[in-house]
Amino acid sequence: MIGIIKHYDAETQSGTITNGKEIFNFDASVWIASAPPEIGDEVTFDLAGVKAFKVNLRGATLNTSAAVKYKYVALALALLLGWAGVHRIYLGYYRLAIIQIIATGLLIAAGLPGYVLLWSFVEAILIFGGQIDKDAANRPLK
Numbered sequence: 001m002i003g004i005i006k007h008y009d010a011e012t013q014s015g016t017i018t019n020g021k022e023i024f025n026f027d028a029s030v031w032i033a034s035a036p037p038e039i040g041d042e043v044t045f046d047l048a049g050v051k052a053f054k055v056n057l058r059g060a061t062l063n064t065s066a067a068v069k070y071k072y073v074a075l076a077l078a079l080l081l082g083w084a085g086v087h088r089i090y091l092g093y094y095r096l097a098i099i100q101i102i103a104t105g106l107l108i109a110a111g112l113p114g115y116v117l118l119w120s121f122v123e124a125i126l127i128f129g130g131q132i133d134k135d136a137a138n139r140p141l142k
Helices: 071-084 086-091 094-109 113-128
Strands: 002-009 014-018 023-027 042-048 051-057
Touching: 023 042, 071 086, 071 094, 071 113, 086 094, 094 113
Parallel strands: 023 051
Antiparallel strands: 002 014, 002 042, 014 023, 042 051
């Protein structure tokens, strides 16, 4: 996961990380980076319940948590070209797009083109409803 250090006490060597929705506890024993943690640092971490572990600093020059792709572009691509997986390519899910293209070919070859259109419609609903809300780099959609 990606988060920001919300609180850190150097004396107790413990703190909290937020991902914008939830707060997770961590202590210095799970800190990987060589620099000490500071409030506001962007970090990556894994979870064990509500406790963060393998906490590490993210790259300082690249803010990959900022949104760069548009939800409505993905929605339009899903509605118009969803049968070809173009919206998945736009979002960076290349393997899933290739699988979708192959499945589309198989459905058309089997004489079931209606399911291809249904698939596009369902994926558009998932994007519109917020179920598909991040790109392949785990960045939120604008």
